[in-house]
Amino acid sequence: MPTSPPQLGGPAFWHAETGGPPVLRPGLEGDTTADVCIVGAGFTGLWSAYYLTQAAPGLRVLVVEKDFAGFGASGRNGGWLTGGFAWRHERYLETGDAAGVRAMVRAMAGTVDEVIRVAGAEGIDARICRTAELLVATNPAQLARARAELDHRRAWGEDRLHLIGAAEARARVAVPGALGALVLDGVARVQPALLVRGLARAVEARGVRIVEGTPATAIAPGIVTTPRGRIRAPLILRATEGFTAGLPGHRRDWLPLNSAQIVTEPLPPAVWAAIGWQGYELLGDMAHGYCYGQRTDDGRIVLGARGVPYRMGSRLDTAGRPDARTVAGLVARLHRHFPAARGARIAHAWCGVLGVPRDWCATVGFDAATGIGWAGGYVGVGVSTANLAGRTMADLMLGRDSDLTRLPWVNRRPRRWEPEPLRWLAVRGLYAALRVADRMEDRGQGGTAALARAAMRIAGR
Missing domain, CATH: 1.10.287 (Helix Hairpins)
Structure with a gap:
């Protein structure tokens, strides 16, 4: 167990290591107007603002955020930029065909290069490291599942995947009992708080106005209501992901699913010599209740998994504070996969929510009759998916018919949760x-x- 209690709650480690949460931007001051009002200053809202102003530089875009840019999942995630397809391919056949699903697979894979391109162009230092995703199998059932997953995803056009054996898996990361691993090439590790903060600065430089400390209490055609005033805009985007259930009329749309993470203190060279992990791979396992982790630049291990998965009535966590049982479970998983790190202090623990539609599949859409768009339901792969959503939302809101607007996740409306x-x-x-x-x-x-x-x-x- 950790030698001293970890810091529980508050900002995610990603914010804490950059000096803590940022100073809030000024809030809304009375009623105002805009061409586009975006509710939520996470990756979805900010990417949408970025591509909207790129396509239409004169557009007046206002982003409304109840806390600070990147407060939610965009600043609390595991830092996996994968471009992976984490949903059931067959579900998208309901609104498309097999060729469309394969096109969506290709578009999703392209998000990795696109995010890295924009970060370079805008001078955003998010500590991006190109690497591979490694999903380790530690028992025969997991290995069989990895083989089946490989065959299934290749059938849908995912060509970045391959399987490695026990020796190669352990040579890359020395996870005890590893029998092999499913490898996804062409991914990247990021520091998410730096990425979302840099993106916020980039859209402001393009003329986008971000108001913080301004919660949206209602969204209706042409109007976003806040305690600090009303915003009238013909185009509105709901980019609230895991916080969507808090809006009137949306409690059963997307379920807020909880995930939690811990991070160690920097580990000494002798521990890293035992673990390996020289390639800084994104690391997970093939367990049903899977974990996800990364090795940071300064030699820490960040490890996440489900804690209390869901709270009755779509209640949210308290300031990102995980319960002690969840932290203990994460520490046990850390020690199981990395026994050489048993003596390491756990420096920080935090949690957050992500949005889950009833069919567990992401959607992006726009209702031209009301002028209201939405995007989310990423179910844990939002760092890359939000970029594709932002590009797609820009085309939808500007009335463009493009390859992106014809993808089968567009305008899907799964049934509501019970x-x-x-x-x-x-x-x-x-x-x-x-x-x-x-x-x-x-x-x-x-x-x-x-x-x-x-x-x-x-x-x-």
């Missing part, structure tokens, strides 16, 4: 079943695939 307590039971039951399946697999027991599939069907995944 009333409570049904959605609480479904999500909590799903993760309880997945934990049981993981324990069975670790003991070499069969039957886990059927258990996991049944749980996912119940939860709609």
Whole structure:
């Protein structure tokens, strides 16, 4: 266990290592107007503002943020810029065809280079490191799942994937018991707080106005209401992701799913010699209740996983504070995968929410009749997906017919989540079943695939 209690809650480590949360920009001061009002200054809102002003430089864009730019998942995530396709490909056949789904796979993969291109052009130093994603299998069931995942994703045109054996996996990162790993090439590690703050500065330089400390309390055609005044705009974008359930009329649209992370103190060279990880790969595992991690520039391990997955009534966490049981579980996972780091102090722990639609698949859309657009439901891969969403939203809001606006995630409207307590039971039951399946697999027991599939069907995944 850590030698001293970690700092719980408050800003994510990413903000803390840059000196803490930024000083708030001025809030809204009375009623105002804009050509476009964007609610939410995370990656989705800021990328949308960036590409809107790139396409139409004279557009008056106002971004409304209840806290500070990057307060939510954009500043609390694991720093994975993957361009990966994390949803069920078949779901998008409901609004497209197989060729369209493959086009979406290609477009998603292209987000890695696009984010890096913009960061370079705008002088954003987000500590970007090109690398690979490594999903380690530590028992035969996980290895079989990795092989099946490889075949499935290749069938849908994902050509950046390959499987490596035990020796190569352990040579890259010495995870005990590794039997192999699924590798996704062409990804990058980022410092998300630096990326989102830099993007905010970049859009301001293009004339976008960002008001902070200004929560939107209602969104209606042509009007965004806040306690500090009303904004009248013919075009409105709801870019609230995991916080969407707090808006009137949207409580059952996207479920706020919780994820938590810990970060160690910088590890000494002897520990890194035992672990390896010289390629700074994004590291996860093939467990049902998977984890995700990265090695930072200054030699820390950041590790995340699900904690309390969902709170009754779509309640949010308190200032990013994870519960002690969640932190203990993350420390146990850290020690299991990296036993050489057992003596390391846990320097920080935090949590946050991400948006989950009923079918667990991301969407982006625009209703021309109301002038209201939306984007989100990324289910954990928002660092890259939000960039594609921003480019797509710019085309949709400007009335452009493009390859992006024809992708099958555009204007999908999955059904809403059930009333409570049904959605609480479904999500909590799903993760309880997945934990049981993981324990069975670790003991070499069969039957886990059927258990996991049944749980996912119940939860709609």
